[in-house]
Amino acid sequence: xxxxxxxxxxxxxxxxxxxxxxxxxxxxxxxxxxxxxxxxxxxxxxxxxxxxxxxxxxxxxxxxxxxxxxxxxxxxxxxxxxxxxxxxxxxxxxxxxxxxxxxxxxxxxxxxxxxxxxxxxxxxxxxxxxxxxxxxxxxxxxxxxxxxxxxxxxxxxxxxxxxxxxxxxxxxxxxxxxxxxxxxxxxxxxxxxxxxx
Numbered sequence: 403x404x405x406x407x408x409x410x411x412x413x414x415x416x417x418x419x420x421x422x423x424x425x426x427x428x429x430x431x432x433x434x435x436x437x438x439x440x441x442x443x444x445x446x447x448x449x450x451x452x453x454x455x456x457x458x459x460x461x462x463x464x465x466x467x468x469x470x471x472x473x474x475x476x477x478x479x480x481x482x483x484x485x486x487x488x489x490x491x492x493x494x495x496x497x498x499x500x501x502x503x504x505x506x507x508x509x510x511x512x513x514x515x516x517x518x519x520x521x522x523x524x525x526x527x528x529x530x531x532x533x534x535x536x537x538x539x540x541x542x543x544x545x546x547x548x549x550x551x552x553x554x555x556x557x558x559x560x561x562x563x564x565x566x567x568x569x570x571x572x573x574x575x576x577x578x579x580x581x582x583x584x585x586x587x588x589x590x591x592x593x594x595x596x597x598x599x
Contacts, residue, residue, distance in 0.1 A: 405476065405528060406521035413481050415518060417525050420475040420487070425460045427484040428477075431505040432456050432567075443503070444539030445567040472498075474529055478518060485509045486518075490526050490534075498531040502545065515548050523578065523586060534578040537561070537568075549576045552586050 406417040420428075432440070433456065437447040450456060463475045472492035477484045486509070488502040502522065504510050526534050537559070538545045549556070556574035564570055578586070 405525040406518075408517060408521060410480065410514065410517050415485075415514065416479045417476050417488075417518065417521055418479065420460070420463055420477055422461070422464060424477050424484050424487075425457060425464075427505055428460050428475075428487055429453055429456045431487075431503060435507075440567075441569070442539065442541045443545075444537075444542060444569060444573060446569040449567040449569075476522075476525060478514075480509075480514075485514065488522055488526075490529060490531075492529060492531055495530060496532045497535065498526065498529070498533070499535050499537065500526060501536070504544075510544060515544075516551065519548065519552060520586065523583065527583070532579065536576040536578075537573045538576070540572060540574055546574060552589060554578065554582060554586075 404416055404418040407414045409415075432450050433453050440447045440450070460475070463473060474490040474492070476488045476490070478486035478488075483506075485506050486502065486504045488500060490498050490500050492498040502515070504515065523534065536545070536549060536554075538549070538556075540546070540558075546556070554576045556576050559573050559575045560571065561568065561573055562570055
C-alpha cells in the first residue's frame with residue numbers, strides 16, 4: 403500500500419509498505435555495512451545474527467501476525483529503488499517507537515530525509531498512534547540533526563536491556579505528541595497522505 407508520494411529531483415519519492423522484493427535490500431543494509439557504521443546507529447553488530455536470520459525477520463514482518471503484534475515496516479523508493487526504510491513498533495494506541503534508516507550510502511546527506519519527514523510522520527499517525535518516540539544514538543549525527551532541525555528536543559536516557567539489535571547504554575529520546583506534532587505540521591507545507599492499493 404502506498405501512503406505518501408512527493409516529487410524530488412524530477413521523480414517520485416514514495417513511502418509504501420514493505421514487499422517481499424524489498425527484503426534483500428534491507429538484509430544487505432544490515433550485513434553489508436561495516437561494524438563501525440552499525441555501532442554508530444546504536445546497534446551491536448553481534449546482535450544481527452546471520453543473513454538468514456535477518457531475512458527471516460524481515461519476511462516475518464510481511465505477515466499479518468507480525469502486523470497484529472504492532473510492527474510495521476515502510477520502505478521509501480525512488481525510481482523503483484529502495485533507498486530507505488522505517489520501522490514502527492506500536493506498543494499501544496497511544497505510543498509507538500520509530501526507527502528510520504537510509505539504506506544506500508550515496509543517498510545519505512542529500513536532503514531526502516528532510517523532504518520526507520512530514521510524510522513519514524503522517525504515515526505513522528495514519529496507523530492510529532497518538533505519540534511517536536525516536537530513540538537515537540548520540541553518535542548518529544544525521545538523525546539527531548534532522549530531528550533537531552524540526553524543532554524536537556531530546557532527553558538523555560539509559561537503556562540497560564534493549565530489544566532488537568540495539569546496544570545498551572545512552573540514547574537520545576525524542577517524543578512527538580500532540581503539541582510537537584502540531585509544531586512540525588506548522589513548519590511543513592501541507593502533506594497529503596493517501597492510501598492506495
